[in-house]
Amino acid sequence: MPTSRYSERTLLLLLAAVQFTHILDFMVIMPLGEQLMRELAIGPGSSVISSRLTPSAPA
Numbered sequence: 001m002p003t004s005r006y007s008e009r010t011l012l013l014l015l016a017a018v019q020f021t022h023i024l025d026f027m028v029i030m031p032l033g034e035q036l037m038r039e040l041a042i043g044p045g046s047s048v049i050s051s052r053l054t055p056s057a058p059a
Contacts, residue, residue, distance in 0.1 A: 029036075037043070
């Protein structure tokens with residue numbers, strides 16, 4: 001059983017790291033919304049779509 005406990009802990013840490021990265025990305029990108037919309041010449045409707053397309057964690 002130690003192997004399964006080790007893999008559970010590893011999975012938990014991995015999920016926590018992904019969640020942290022996602023929240024950090026949101027906190028960095030969200031205040032830049034107006035500036036990005038202006039620079040990329042996109043409207044409010046397309047900014048929602050583009051925010052869904054941006055990766056939240058590097059691959």
